[in-house]
Amino acid sequence: MSLANLEVRRISGHAATVPGAGLKRDLEVAKLVDTTTCIGCKACEVACMEWNGLTYSDTTFQNSYQTMPETTFNFWNLIKFNEYEPEDGGNLMLLMRKDQCMHCEEPGCLIACPSDGAIVQYANGIVDFQQDECIGCGYCITGCPFNIPKLSPQSQKVFKCTLCVDRVSEGLEPACIKACPTGCLHFGTKDEMKELGETRAKQLREQSGFAHAGVYDPSGVGGTHVLYVLHDATNPEAYGGLPRNPHVPWTVWLWKKPLKWIGNLALAGGLIGMFVHYLRFGPKTVEEDHEEPKEGKQP
Amino acid sequence: MSDSYLLPNDRVLRYSFRERLMHWVAGLSYLYLLISGLAFWSPWLFGLSAITGGPTISRILHPWVGLIFTFGVLWMYGVWSKQMRSTPRDKEWWRSVRHYIRNEDGQVPDEERFNAGQKLLFWGFFWCGIVLLLTGLVLWVPNWIPWSLRFLRLIAIILHPIAALLTIGLFMIHVYMGTAVERGAFGSVIRGDVSRKWAARYHRLWYEQILRQSATKE
Numbered sequence: 001m002s003l004a005n006l007e008v009r010r011i012s013g014h015a016a017t018v019p020g021a022g023l024k025r026d027l028e029v030a031k032l033v034d035t036t037t038c039i040g041c042k043a044c045e046v047a048c049m050e051w052n053g054l055t056y057s058d059t060t061f062q063n064s065y066q067t068m069p070e071t072t073f074n075f076w077n078l079i080k081f082n083e084y085e086p087e088d089g090g091n092l093m094l095l096m097r098k099d100q101c102m103h104c105e106e107p108g109c110l111i112a113c114p115s116d117g118a119i120v121q122y123a124n125g126i127v128d129f130q131q132d133e134c135i136g137c138g139y140c141i142t143g144c145p146f147n148i149p150k151l152s153p154q155s156q157k158v159f160k161c162t163l164c165v166d167r168v169s170e171g172l173e174p175a176c177i178k179a180c181p182t183g184c185l186h187f188g189t190k191d192e193m194k195e196l197g198e199t200r201a202k203q204l205r206e207q208s209g210f211a212h213a214g215v216y217d218p219s220g221v222g223g224t225h226v227l228y229v230l231h232d233a234t235n236p237e238a239y240g241g242l243p244r245n246p247h248v249p250w251t252v253w254l255w256k257k258p259l260k261w262i263g264n265l266a267l268a269g270g271l272i273g274m275f276v277h278y279l280r281f282g283p284k285t286v287e288e289d290h291e292e293p294k295e296g297k298q299p
Numbered sequence: 300m301s302d303s304y305l306l307p308n309d310r311v312l313r314y315s316f317r318e319r320l321m322h323w324v325a326g327l328s329y330l331y332l333l334i335s336g337l338a339f340w341s342p343w344l345f346g347l348s349a350i351t352g353g354p355t356i357s358r359i360l361h362p363w364v365g366l367i368f369t370f371g372v373l374w375m376y377g378v379w380s381k382q383m384r385s386t387p388r389d390k391e392w393w394r395s396v397r398h399y400i401r402n403e404d405g406q407v408p409d410e411e412r413f414n415a416g417q418k419l420l421f422w423g424f425f426w427c428g429i430v431l432l433l434t435g436l437v438l439w440v441p442n443w444i445p446w447s448l449r450f451l452r453l454i455a456i457i458l459h460p461i462a463a464l465l466t467i468g469l470f471m472i473h474v475y476m477g478t479a480v481e482r483g484a485f486g487s488v489i490r491g492d493v494s495r496k497w498a499a500r501y502h503r504l505w506y507e508q509i510l511r512q513s514a515t516k517e
Contacts, residue, residue, distance in 0.1 A: 015342040114339040135354040138441035142452040151442040251457035
């Protein structure tokens, strides 16, 4: 979205330094999603489509309240429903989790992206796609541990939740937060949201009997800028497949870090080696020979 | 070696038109894949995509050109795989490769139509080509691979560059040998012919076989 209003921390596929890095003071922002007070009204889904001007598309019946199986290129905010029967024989729970881009501190999409400037991470923690620079390769789809970036079949560009960067850069809260009727969605600095989440989790543990209640802020991706309060933080998978320990895929890491350096050194070494070989040994020639079977031909 | 025979003026036909054509189908498509692929490989080389049509066009064309390259490689396999089979002589050749590198060709065992280095190039490109094709198909349409089969993408994204780097190593040596070092080799894959001296020097067993063939014909 707008590069003008926010300080950039990191740029995908970028060989040089990041312009203006460290120039301004920016607070890190975060969304807090309290799954324990979500009523599944989907107002956030509607607000997201409204604010971002997303086109409508057919929904598919999921045998549940869920709008569609997963987020799409034009549906960035999806409430995931799961009818969950606790293994210890407790009451059936209808788990509802607002699924969207997690805005990782260590974004697998940005690390995998080869295109200069197609993905930026702002100093406030928002990870944003710049479709102008996107080449449609889909590496971000492979780099993401949360199954979030989606390719548009029309434009062959990748889209996802922007954390309403255009609103946030103007001092507004994201559209989904604005629309939430129960107050289960909060927006503020990462520190504030973390504190608020921990307070709520403590309340759930001490007053509501959810012994394993906690805040989801996975360290494998350096923490995220979307936090969840879960009734049972030891079982995030129950919340529509929230990964227990998300991290940048190790093959992506292997490819972008050691392999790239080994490969580049090998390429440069090969070129230098050939040049030195030519200086030292030169070409093979057949002019001055070396006996050759005579075919009776004389010059 | 029905593709090779003696020509007038002390020349020998080394590569038939069919062989030259398939070499360049594979070679030129590989060149496109190399340049566009290097652009996606490193931010420092991203600018190379300007040569291959710009970043987005490069991303669109790279897989299609990959199919042309696959076609070229399979064609070569059909025509050359028998001649590329490893022989005990190849082991001897590798043992004296040091002399070959130092241009002491007199101390290198006589070779048939293809020497052991060329065979390595052929099989390296063949097997890496298979890996590049399979992983490339996955990377072509990552959005078609469901989340449950995500491991395919994760395997492809690391194997594709590894296989590509191996072919780049082979490619660099191939181009260096074919243009700068072994004078006459480049002409043989353009016009098809080499001198008798060249044939006797680098592929003596092949040359002698041609001589025998032409002698029996006459």
